Amino acid sequence: MQKAIIHLDMDAFYPSVEVLDNPALKGKPVIVGGSRERGVVASASYEARKFGVHSAQPMATAMRLCPHGIFLPVRMARYREVSKQVFEIFYHFTPLVEPLSIDEAFLDVTGSTRLFGQPEDIARKIKKVVLEETGLTVSAGVAPSKFVAKIASDMDKPDGLTIVPPDRVREFLNPLPIKKMWGVGKVTHHALMRLNVRTFKELSQVPLKVLEKEFGKHGLKLHQLSMGIDDREVIPYHDVKSMGHEETFPQDILDMDTAKKELLYLANKVAHRMRKKEVAGRTVTLKVKYSDFRQITRSKTLSKSTDDGFEIYSIVCQLLEKTAVGKRPVRLLGISLSQLSFLAARRQLPLFDQDMDSVRRKNLNMALDSLYEKYGEENVRPGVLFSK
Template sequence: MLKAPRSIIHLDMDAFFASVETLDNPGLRGKPVIVGGGELRGVVSAASYEARRFGVHSALPMMTARARCPQGIFLPPRMARYREVSAMIMTIFQRYTPLVEPLSLDEAFLDVTGTERLFGSAADLAATIRAQVRTEVGLTVSAGVASSKLLAKIASDRQKPDGLTVVTVGSEVDFLTPLPIAALPGVGSATMKQLELLGVRTIGDLARLPVEILVRKLGQQGSYLHEAAQGVDRRPVEAERVVKSVGNEETFAEDIVDMVRIRKELLALAVKVANRLRVQGVEARTIVLKTKYYDFVQTTRSQTLAAATADDEVLYQAGCALLTQTLAGRKPLRLMGLTAMNLLSSGRVRPALLFDGEDCRLDKRRKINQAVDQINDNFGRRTIMPATLLNE
């Protein structure tokens, strides 16, 4: 039995990091903005379309970028901020289907098969999503619509920036035939050279080449290329598993009784868990503390907070409160674990109300955490951490 064709949308933010920088600093609009360096080993991670005119593109060494575009505005990456914007975008995608497969912070596949009655055709839905990202986030996203992941991804790249390309069912081969082989994902310069030696310049040329020749020349990649050139791609869109909890635990080298040391270990756990929550773009409502003693007797205590959090300090304070309900300090402690549960996406967390003191404080803490994550991203993991952990 023939299965009905799938409807897949590939969404890809335009020059994402550079666009976020321009969003946060409108004075950069229309200028060659180049984001890179820092932890990303001295290469360009994003270039605005103005910078691309000077031959600057991602993965180019920063030195080369500076030579090609001396008037460029060079900025270090602010990963924490990009993750925050990414969470907003992914939240928009998830309004239409649970089948969202993020490929990176700024790219995702959506399987919208069967949503026509609710949201119109896949092409209409792609237009709706593009408009929502523009109005709600202030950035442009290009989209490709097709019956497979491969074709949707190739399509989203055809009319960048701010473009929408639809490959209708039945027109897949016509769409692929004239495209240069470089349009196929996974074809780098080495493969391209090999294929050019075989006289292959377009995907159409590739499709005509016998698969045996491709496999002899390129091994496994040859059979992928053969299928890809025919537009064959059966891979399903795989939604990210929903994270239910984030936790860390520590078995100590020797059992601990001293409460000062126990609290210090708890703080270290809180810092780790809070950071992992922020990396995943979620905040937790419930905190669980696990303690295990020298005799392997184990207890768990939990607390549900008034507001969701991804804050080191809040997690630590909640953990300290739970610690008073355990035998820690009275019985040698062998292991301690801190788990955050009941997770909400940060994008869905209620924005701070300006006149509410507590919300204001939480919002300030969020901004501080963002700044800390950013510095740790730029300069290496543990540049900033609570002073009590310094001698760890």
């Protein structure tokens, strides 16, 4: 089936948020980055880019190029807040959202057309809602593949919308310089220049054999990309496949109570870390290493993902029943969560999920998180609850 992919990329995201929070900066060359001495530019407004300022450039250079620029420090917490708002809008249109960074994502909207209209209509709607709800502009590329969508979103920035219908992919790519080729490194670019290949069209005309000789098995990939052939899926999960923590004990654990106390500590620690990273997991795995170094794992998959320490702990207690903990000496215990998903993805949970119990849990977790921040992970041991 023909896929419909939208690549969305916020325009000059950090400076735009700064302008949003201080409208007096509108139209000015705003440069967000590190210190004058050693820092680099994180992001520059379009007004600043006119002076040759760009991201990853040393701040000192940027100051020389744009002496009247407005130089601001990076306020990551604030950008994350706005990013969350933006991603929630994305998730409204499809669950298949693959974040590339704080301000960029692929959306597979193939299955969303019945609800929201043609892919280009969806892109227009997303742009409109993002602007209305956040006051920021986002550029969009609509295409049948990730590769082409990503190139398209960059064509008409800022506030761009570029649509490449399936039957126009070749026409769209052909005249583009190969430096627009996304995901291809500098070395490959230079090699292509050496082969006198300057455009996508020229690349598509190089015999496959020549490309394979020059680039090995990467040659076929280049050949396909030059014609816009890219069947990579939009992967709606974080790179990280699992999150967990384990502890080897100085002395083997012999009784169930001590084991449970350690597991409560581990569960809360893992949960805290997940909340910090804004992920939740569906599969809980308990790892046990006995004193003879034999190691086993026991897992359970939940119907809903969790980042709650007590929920994880109660699952782990069930899993304990399937082990010999309490009967054999234990050297190591570990807990991990897999099948992770982003926080924003879970925001689509129905409202009735917000029962009293989960509200209470949420408050408790917030209190726990602030304890962790204040006293450090090692010093918050809910295990003390056990010893009265």
